[in-house]
Amino acid sequence: MTHRRQDIRAAIAAALDALPTLAGRVATNRPRPTQQAEELPCAIVYTPREASAPAAVKTTLSRALTVIIEIRAAAPDALDDTLDALAESVEAALAADPGFGRSALTSYLAGTSLDMEDGGEAVVGVLSLELAVTYHTRSGA
Amino acid sequence: MDFSLLDGAVLAAFGERAGGRSVTLADSGIEIDAVFDSRPFEDGLGVAGGSSLSTTIAVRIADTGPVAAEARIAVRGRLYRVKDRRGPDGAGWLVLDLERIA
Numbered sequence: 165m166t167h168r169r170q171d172i173r174a175a176i177a178a179a180l181d182a183l184p185t186l187a188g189r190v191a192t193n194r195p196r197p198t199q200q201a202e203e204l205p206c207a208i209v210y211t212p213r214e215a216s217a218p219a220a221v222k223t224t225l226s227r228a229l230t231v232i233i234e235i236r237a238a239a240p241d242a243l244d245d246t247l248d249a250l251a252e253s254v255e256a257a258l259a260a261d262p263g264f265g266r267s268a269l270t271s272y273l274a275g276t277s278l279d280m281e282d283g284g285e286a287v288v289g290v291l292s293l294e295l296a297v298t299y300h301t302r303s304g305a
Numbered sequence: 306m307d308f309s310l311l312d313g314a315v316l317a318a319f320g321e322r323a324g325g326r327s328v329t330l331a332d333s334g335i336e337i338d339a340v341f342d343s344r345p346f347e348d349g350l351g352v353a354g355g356s357s358l359s360t361t362i363a364v365r366i367a368d369t370g371p372v373a374a375e376a377r378i379a380v381r382g383r384l385y386r387v388k389d390r391r392g393p394d395g396a397g398w399l400v401l402d403l404e405r406i407a
Contacts, residue, residue: 197347200357210352234351240386240406282388284346284357285405292351 168267168299169211169229175264176231176295179257180207185250198236200286205237205250218303225303231271231295238286247278247291254293268299309396312365315340321380328362330369331377331384339364341380360385360403366393372401383407 166174173192181190189206198206210232219226235254239246255273262271274296280289320338321328328339339362346359362380364372376387378401385403392399 194353197354197356200355204355208351208353212352232352236351236355238357240404279350281348281350282404283359284348285343285360285385285403286357287404288348288350288355288357290350
């Protein structure tokens with residue numbers, strides 16, 4: 165039996181992996197740097213934070229999970245447009261199933277941030293999508 | 306002491322020609338000599354960051370003349386664009402930061 169967070173990450177990764185632009189280029193909780201030439205564009209799914217509280221039903225825990233999806237790309241020109249095009253397809257894929265199968269009650273895009281770096285021989289950017297995901301588990305599960 | 310007297314020796318030892326390679330200003334087709342350097346670069350973006358290369362060539366401005374901003378340079382089988390020019394320094398060397406475009 166897997167933790168529900170793992171199920172949610174896997175469901176999101178599967179949805180992104182189904183996109184032609186990211187097929188075979190999606191990872192979860194990756195700790196090592198991406199390699200520019202071989203691996204971009206790519207997406208990495210992280211679950212860095214979760215808050216929880218007793219739900220109305222005493223034996224149930226309500227969990228508010230933060231999911232970060234990093235979309236990384238390199239482009240000599242119009243990198244912001246490249247990242248936004250990727251984000252558009254990612255957001256559409258996520259909105260198509262906000263419960264990730266039956267893993268979560270709901271989810272929504274809570275924020276987006278963009279960061280770029282041109283110190284290397286290519287301009288690289290990361291668009292981070294923050295998802296707010298709500299799910300319930302039995303207390304102690 | 307005139308350190309510029311060493312320039313020829315530096316190019317003879319470390320220049321691309323010394324290695325049997327060429328450097329071409331792609332827009333004019335002019336071949337020049339240069340010291341090529343490409344080192345690891347970590348971008349620090351996001352959680353895990355990304356790894357790539359930071360690539361420069363050093364040229365003598367006496368050999369190349371002014372190098373245009375965004376000039377294209379072909380070296381080691383790849384095409385780059387000049388994204389920054391540093392110098393010339395007191396010895397007449399110009400360091401060109403390169404952006405890979407092909």
